[in-house]
Amino acid sequence: MATAAKSADGATSTNGVAIVAENLTAGYQKLKEKVRLTALADISLTVRKSEFIALVGPSGCGKTTFINVVAGLLPPWSGTVTVNGEPITGPGPDRAMVFQNYALMPWRTVEENIKLPFEFQGKGRYSEEEINPRVSHYIELVGLAGFERSFPYELSGGMLQRVGIARALVAEPDILLADEPFAAVDAMSREAMQGELERIIEKTGQTVIFITHSIEEALILADRVAVISYRPGRLREIVDVTFERPRYSYDVKADPRFAPLREHVWGLLRAEALGATRGELET
Amino acid sequence: MSVIQSSTTRQDDKDSPERISELRTTPIMVFRKYLPWFVTVLNLTVFFIVWELFARSEVVSDLFLPRPSDIWAAVVEGFQIGLFQQHLIYSLRNFALGLGLATLVGVPIGLLMGANRVVDSIFSPYVWSMASLPRIALVPLFILILGFSDVMKVSIIFLSAIFPIIINCMAGVKTTDPSLLRAARVFGAGRRQLYTKVVFPFTLPFIISGINQGMTRGLVGLIIAEIFGGNRGLGFLIVRSADTYNSPRLFAVLIMLVIVSLSFVQGIRWVEHKVAPWRREAAL
Numbered sequence: 001m002a003t004a005a006k007s008a009d010g011a012t013s014t015n016g017v018a019i020v021a022e023n024l025t026a027g028y029q030k031l032k033e034k035v036r037l038t039a040l041a042d043i044s045l046t047v048r049k050s051e052f053i054a055l056v057g058p059s060g061c062g063k064t065t066f067i068n069v070v071a072g073l074l075p076p077w078s079g080t081v082t083v084n085g086e087p088i089t090g091p092g093p094d095r096a097m098v099f100q101n102y103a104l105m106p107w108r109t110v111e112e113n114i115k116l117p118f119e120f121q122g123k124g125r126y127s128e129e130e131i132n133p134r135v136s137h138y139i140e141l142v143g144l145a146g147f148e149r150s151f152p153y154e155l156s157g158g159m160l161q162r163v164g165i166a167r168a169l170v171a172e173p174d175i176l177l178a179d180e181p182f183a184a185v186d187a188m189s190r191e192a193m194q195g196e197l198e199r200i201i202e203k204t205g206q207t208v209i210f211i212t213h214s215i216e217e218a219l220i221l222a223d224r225v226a227v228i229s230y231r232p233g234r235l236r237e238i239v240d241v242t243f244e245r246p247r248y249s250y251d252v253k254a255d256p257r258f259a260p261l262r263e264h265v266w267g268l269l270r271a272e273a274l275g276a277t278r279g280e281l282e283t
Numbered sequence: 284m285s286v287i288q289s290s291t292t293r294q295d296d297k298d299s300p301e302r303i304s305e306l307r308t309t310p311i312m313v314f315r316k317y318l319p320w321f322v323t324v325l326n327l328t329v330f331f332i333v334w335e336l337f338a339r340s341e342v343v344s345d346l347f348l349p350r351p352s353d354i355w356a357a358v359v360e361g362f363q364i365g366l367f368q369q370h371l372i373y374s375l376r377n378f379a380l381g382l383g384l385a386t387l388v389g390v391p392i393g394l395l396m397g398a399n400r401v402v403d404s405i406f407s408p409y410v411w412s413m414a415s416l417p418r419i420a421l422v423p424l425f426i427l428i429l430g431f432s433d434v435m436k437v438s439i440i441f442l443s444a445i446f447p448i449i450i451n452c453m454a455g456v457k458t459t460d461p462s463l464l465r466a467a468r469v470f471g472a473g474r475r476q477l478y479t480k481v482v483f484p485f486t487l488p489f490i491i492s493g494i495n496q497g498m499t500r501g502l503v504g505l506i507i508a509e510i511f512g513g514n515r516g517l518g519f520l521i522v523r524s525a526d527t528y529n530s531p532r533l534f535a536v537l538i539m540l541v542i543v544s545l546s547f548v549q550g551i552r553w554v555e556h557k558v559a560p561w562r563r564e565a566a567l
Binding site for chain 2: 071072073091092093095096097099101103104105106107116117119120121122151152153167
């Protein structure tokens with residue numbers, strides 16, 4: 001596995017860099033109020049192609065803001081974010097997202113939901129005849145064969161998220177953004193889903209930015225874990241995770257390096273998390 | 284008695300189709316399925332029998348509480364002489380017209396008000412003040428302006444029906460799940476697509492619910508307008524029957540009204556179920 005620096009710096013000129021954020025500052029401003037909420041302050045981060053990077057941090061620390069910016073939903077206030085060298089101007093077929101509450105259209109069947117990106121973005125590089133087989137392929141890939149015509153209200157949480165994953169991957173984006181995708185899934189399914197995700201990404205090879213509250217989940221899934229501090233979010237540290245892959249084939253938590261690593265990350269977060277629960281704001 | 288076929292379960296998928304097994308239909312299952320219907324029929328039969336007996340006992344005057352048998356005779360008579368058809372069709376025609384117009388005008392206005400803050404602020408004062416005003420208060424004014432014409436009746440129905448429609452449509456648009464909008468945007472939806480493919484399907488149950496409420500209020504408007512003036516329609520029949528002390532006929536008309544009203548409401552609920560089976564809670 002390639003060695004990675006402990007902290008992020010500017011873009012490397014070599015191939016294989018997917019996303020570069022430099023001095024990114026972004027947040028939200030309510031129209032009626034004069035308050036500007038800075039969610040992210042001066043974040044610089046480089047994500048390599050096909051890397052799986054997890055962002056962890058207390059609630060409200062700006063992780064979601066970060067992927068909103070990468071997704072093109074939110075413009076940065078200052079600093080830059082580029083994807084494959086190009087600055088982000090809005091959403092695009094190269095970036096897809098999986099959501100915590102699935103965000104599936106309840107009036108559409110599973111296969112209609114998965115087809116959605118093609119309806120909105122156009123067929124892109126695929127021809128009409130290729131689309132249905134692709135949809136079927138991804139339905140099978142996530143293990144939902146037989147449920148094509150089912151409606152979301154008929155499915156369980158884990159199944160819904162698998163639809164979400166299929167929808168995100170069907171147009172073969174370069175980048176997968178995951179906003180706490182397993183937070184709403186029950187604990188047992190969550191473990192299974194983590195393995196599923198790794199298995200799927202192994203085949204499809206996306207670059208993944210994965211947001212989670214669970215340090216364990218981050219360590220199980222990611223190549224690197226970025227620890228974000230409390231509001232406004234700043235990059236505290238990036239931790240390399242070098243457990244062998246595929247991690248779904250053994251119990252990663254049993255590895256002797258796991259606990260110390262988790263302790264380390266938790267140590268970084270402990271102060272932040274306490275600050276978060278007390279609602280303290282950095283100025 | 285019953286046969287349950289054992290199924291092979293797939294280890295990884297707890298909801299796999301194989302796990303849901305088919306049972307053979309048994310008599311007890313049929314019984315239980317139709318039991319509610321049976322109970323209702325029994326219930327109503329007992330009700331009418333008690334009514335009949337009570338009316339025959341003459342505790343209350345025949346005028347105030349006619350016998351069901353007399354009411355039934357009045358129903359039959361009313362249809363035989365063509366009286367009921369005539370007025371029923373008249374009322375229903377005006378009702379359909381008023382409700383149809385209210386839907387045609389109300390749905391776009393409601394959707395626009397929900398989508399656009401400027402439109403909302405423009406229409407709001409009128410919508411909310413008219414919605415709060417009991418439309419019955421307008422009937423004398425309308426009679427003054429429009430006489431006892433069909434136009435007057437359709438206008439009252441229109442105004443009765445339109446406001447629930449507007450308000451429900453507005454609420455539907457405003458409460459569209461933001462995570463759905465976010466997801467649509469991420470996957471490249473343009474502004475237009477956001478409205479046609481996300482907001483509108485989401486709002487559809489609200490629209491239907493609005494029409495449902497518009498319908499019940501429209502019916503009230505209809506009867507009131509017909510009671511106040513004119514010489515046709517179910518409302519008129521009610522007044523006429525009372526004036527001529529024809530209680531069986533009066534009750535017959537009331538029962539017809541109940542049936543009409545029930546059919547509409549059930550019809551709309553069926554439509555709602557067909558269109559939006561995914562909607563569990565009632566909208567507004």
